[in-house]
Amino acid sequence: MTLPAQASVPTEAFTYLADMIRDFPEKFAQLPMPDNAIDAAEGNRLFLRYLTIGIEQFIEYTDPAYPDFQQKTRAGVRKFAGDSPAQLYDSSPVSSKYQYIVTGSMAETELIELTVYSGDLSGANKTPxxxxxxxxxxxxxxxxxxNFTLTVAAGHEGRNGVKLDTDASVLSVRRYLRDPRVxxxxxxxIRRIGGPVNPPPLTADALATGLERAAQFAWFNTRTWAQWVGTTKTEKFNALSPMHDSGDIFTPAGHKYLNGYWAVPEGYALRISFTPPTGAYWSFVPMNYWMESLEWRxxxxxxxxxxxxEPDETGRIELVLAHDDPKIPGATWMETLGHSEGTMAFRFARCHNELPETTIELICLAKDSGQE
Known part of the structure; x- marks a missing residue:
């Protein structure tokens, strides 16, 4: 059977995707990572997860004239780039050529923030x-x-809306939950104001471009996070310090981060204590090597x-990361679920004070509990 000429246009794109998948095991083996079976397996899974994210982002959610919200991190299963289980992340393409209306509700949502960004850091052809x-x-x-209704448009001023500049490319929404399991x-x-309701038919060229960008996205992000975490492991081993924001994160005012790398052998625990800033939201998330939160569902x-x-009577909070419950009085035990090392992050929001001084130490449980 001979396919019509127009049906063969994406052939090179499918070949590009197939080559990327075929070559991935060899390229993956060259990345910095721990010599643990669980980390290798989760790194391979990460690539597949990023491939699904890329296919959605560059084929299904790509046109700012017909916007819709995509969730890169979904339902506690798919994770992306240092996710926090207690947050929902939604994003939609936007353009200053259009005006948009966003509707939603604060029901079962404690905090919310909407941010408009320019540029694209999602693939090999990243822009500032x-x-x-x-x-x-x-x-x-x-x-x-x-319930609320928001305006997203060029030149918007005042409450219930955000403005678009000429280089605007994405609207991101973070929602903070009290308990994501409940x-x-x-x-x-999100909808565009005015214009045709239905998007134009998909073209072979658009599909080809989307496939290539999806493949680039999956490999670029897998490699980038492995390299970034490798550097963090060297510089912040069992330590927490402020995360430098050189422009890639660009969170709104009142957002601050501590990040580091954790490693806990059997028979040990990582003890973390701090005094939370008054009135600020905070979360602490230990992750695997690939910047994914652990299974929480x-x-x-x-x-x-x-x-x-809750803080103790002195105002401090003590957390302990260990393979088994060390039963340290007053400490909140956090499980590792078969992992022996990975990344960790403190997030602070609505925080207009200095970051808290945080104490972190690796303790021997046998010695700490009086056992021999």
């Missing part, structure tokens, strides 16, 4: 990124039942936040 505008729940008026926030919606304690952890 900058934060254009941002708002939080403090600048959003809601109805009595928590909370069920309503979906967000089935009740394991693998993250903690200011919503679920």
């Amino acid at each position: 990124r900058r934060l254009i505008d941002a708002i939080t729940e403090a600048e959003i008026d809601t109805t009595t039942d928590g 909370d069920r926030p309503r979906p967000l919606s 089935f009740g394991n304690r693998v993250f903690t936040t200011s919503f679920d952890t």
Whole structure:
């Protein structure tokens, strides 16, 4: 059977994707990573997860004239770039050529922030990124039942909206939950004001471009995070310090991060203590080597936040990361779920004070508990 000429246009793109998948095992083996079976398996899975993210982003959610929200991190299964289980991440392409309406609800949502960015850091052909505008729940008026309507448009000023500059490319939304296992926030919606309702038919050229970008995205991000984490391991081994934001993160005012690398042998625990900033939100998330949160959907304690952890009478909080519960009085045990090392991050939001002084130490459990 001979295919029509127009059907063969994406052939090179499919070949590019196939070659990327075929060559991945050899290229993956050259990346810096721990010599552990679990880390190798999760790194291979990461590439497949990133491939699904790329296919969605560059084929399904690509046109700012017909926007919709994509979740790179989904339902506790698919993770991306240092996710926090207690947050939902939505993003949509936007352009200053259009005006948009975003609707949503604060029901079962504690905090929310909307940020508009320029640039694209998602693949090999990355372009410079900058934060254009941002708002939080403090600048959003809601109805009595928590519903809101926001305007996203060039030149917007005032409450309930964010502005678009000529280089605007993406609208990102972060929603903070009290308990992601229980909370069920309503979906967000975005629509363009005016213009045709239906998008134009898909073309072979557009599909080819999307396939190539998806393949680039998957490999670029797998390699980039492995290299970034390798550097973090060297510089911040069992230590936490402020994360340098050179422009790639560009979080709104009031956001600060501590990050580091954890490694806990059998019979040991990593003990972390700090005094949380007054009035600020915080979360602590230990992750695997690939910057993915650990499995949390089935009740394991693998993250903690200011919503679920209270300071002691001195105002301090003590966390302990260990393979088994060390039963240290007053400490919150966090599980490793078969991992012996990985990355870790403190997130602080609505924080306008200095980051807290954090004490971190590797302790021998046998000695600490009086055992021989």
